[in-house]
Amino acid sequence: MTKRGSKALLVGCGSIGKKHLQELLPVFDAVTVVDINEETLAWAKAEGDGRVSTRTSVAELAGEIATAPFDIAVVANWGPDHVKTIRELLGFGQRNFVAEKPLADSIADVRAIGDEVRGVGGKLWINLTRRFSGLQAGIEKLAAEHSLGELQSINVIGGARCFATNGIHYLDFANFMFGARPLTVMADLDTQNINPRHADLAFYEGTAVYGYSGRRRFSISLNNSSSINEYAQLLWRNAEGELAPNGDFVLRLRVAAEIEQYPSVTRTGNASVEVFRGNLWLNENGLTGMTALYQTVLEGDDSAHGSAPDPAFTAEDLLAALISSEKGERLSIPVQVSEVEAERQWSIS
Numbered sequence: 646m647t648k649r650g651s652k653a654l655l656v657g658c659g660s661i662g663k664k665h666l667q668e669l670l671p672v673f674d675a676v677t678v679v680d681i682n683e684e685t686l687a688w689a690k691a692e693g694d695g696r697v698s699t700r701t702s703v704a705e706l707a708g709e710i711a712t713a714p715f716d717i718a719v720v721a722n723w724g725p726d727h728v729k730t731i732r733e734l735l736g737f738g739q740r741n742f743v744a745e746k747p748l749a750d751s752i753a754d755v756r757a758i759g760d761e762v763r764g765v766g767g768k769l770w771i772n773l774t775r776r777f778s779g780l781q782a783g784i785e786k787l788a789a790e791h792s793l794g795e796l797q798s799i800n801v802i803g804g805a806r807c808f809a810t811n812g813i814h815y816l817d818f819a820n821f822m823f824g825a826r827p828l829t830v831m832a833d834l835d836t837q838n839i840n841p842r843h844a845d846l847a848f849y850e851g852t853a854v855y856g857y858s859g860r861r862r863f864s865i866s867l868n869n870s871s872s873i874n875e876y877a878q879l880l881w882r883n884a885e886g887e888l889a890p891n892g893d894f895v896l897r898l899r900v901a902a903e904i905e906q907y908p909s910v911t912r913t914g915n916a917s918v919e920v921f922r923g924n925l926w927l928n929e930n931g932l933t934g935m936t937a938l939y940q941t942v943l944e945g946d947d948s949a950h951g952s953a954p955d956p957a958f959t960a961e962d963l964l965a966a967l968i969s970s971e972k973g974e975r976l977s978i979p980v981q982v983s984e985v986e987a988e989r990q991w992s993i994s
């Protein structure tokens with residue numbers, strides 16, 4: 646049921662913007678959609694059944710926002726435009742935002758934009774969907790049931806999935822599963838002009854390795870010459886989890902008698918005892934990550950969940966890997982950069 650008189654703004658109604666519109670319509674009375682593509686705007690109008698109005702530029706909304714800001718403005722155009730759009734809307738008087746990932750394409754903007762929004766009393770959510778999904782609670786419940794101890798490693802491998810485009814979701818997953826930002830990164834990455842969104846946008850393959858406190862690690866290795874989906878391997882001391890992009894999860898343990906006989910960690914063995922196979926995508930209320938995100942928007946709570954670090958900085962942790970790769974150096978996080986390096990805009994989306 647929508648709240649009477651509530652209104653939302655959606656900037657960019659492409660592949661993910663369309664999904665945002667479908668989440669916004671059940672929640673808000675009216676939605677204004679801004680896109681430069683007329684066909685997209687026609688689709689949005691039809692989808693809205695009288696509740697969607699359209700514009701071709703954000704500037705057309707200056708007067709309306711000054712009088713009555715939108716309850717939420719969703720920024721779902723391409724990565725390099727996210728901060729520019731948020732700043733333009735802030736200038737008109739808009740306060741609350743859902744930004745698509747990556748929040749920003751430079752270290753300076755990642756560090757500044759959250760404060761700019763919150764400094765004027767606004768709120769900022771980022772659609773790093775796994776945070777709002779059932780993955781963390783589901784995996785932690787299984788880990789507790791089987792006394793797995795602390796999660797030690799998350800390793801992602803796959804084909805042409807782009808470290809920036811899709812890898813950021815796994816980096817954020819590692820940050821909230823480990824409850825911390827990484828301390829270090831070392832990367833060897835390369836890009837080809839194969840980004841389906843735009844030829845000017847990068848598409849990164851290669852490997853990045855992040856170190857967290859307690860020798861916990863996140864690694865990701867992608868290859869642009871393969872069309873195979875990625876999956877994530879989760880390692881506990883004596884157990885292994887396998888996570889597919891759709892939330893399918895398999896948990897396997899080592900044979901207890903083998904561990905008893907040879908308890909040393911270097912006496913490795915296969916995790917051959919399957920104890921769980923199922924999908925963990927929906928949260929405890931049966932909601933998808935995106936529906937749950939809009940639930941938190943309605944509740945007005947834009948704080949990071951539990952002990953999870955601020956999702957805004959996942960974009961900085963990602964950019965740190967791109968810088969590490971260029972420099973051929975292992976870097977500490979937060980990354981130390983000159984003003985010029987901080988301002989550098991990376992063509993990620």
Ligand SMILES: NC(=O)c1ccc[n+]([C@@H]2O[C@H](COP(=O)([O-])OP(=O)(O)OC[C@H]3O[C@@H](n4cnc5c(N)ncnc54)[C@H](O)[C@@H]3O)[C@@H](O)[C@H]2O)c1
Nearest residue numbers: 657658659660661662679680681682722723724745746994
């Ligand atoms: N969170 C997720 O799971 C997820 C999934 C897909 C995409 N994304 C992110 O969402 C963003 C958009 O990706 P996409 O796949 O929807 O791209 P897309 O190319 O399908 O859509 C982008 C839309 O923005 C519009 N646009 C471009 N310039 C504009 C402008 N100046 N004003 C208004 N509209 C403009 C385009 O016409 C297009 O409709 C990217 O940053 C991407 O990384 C996130």
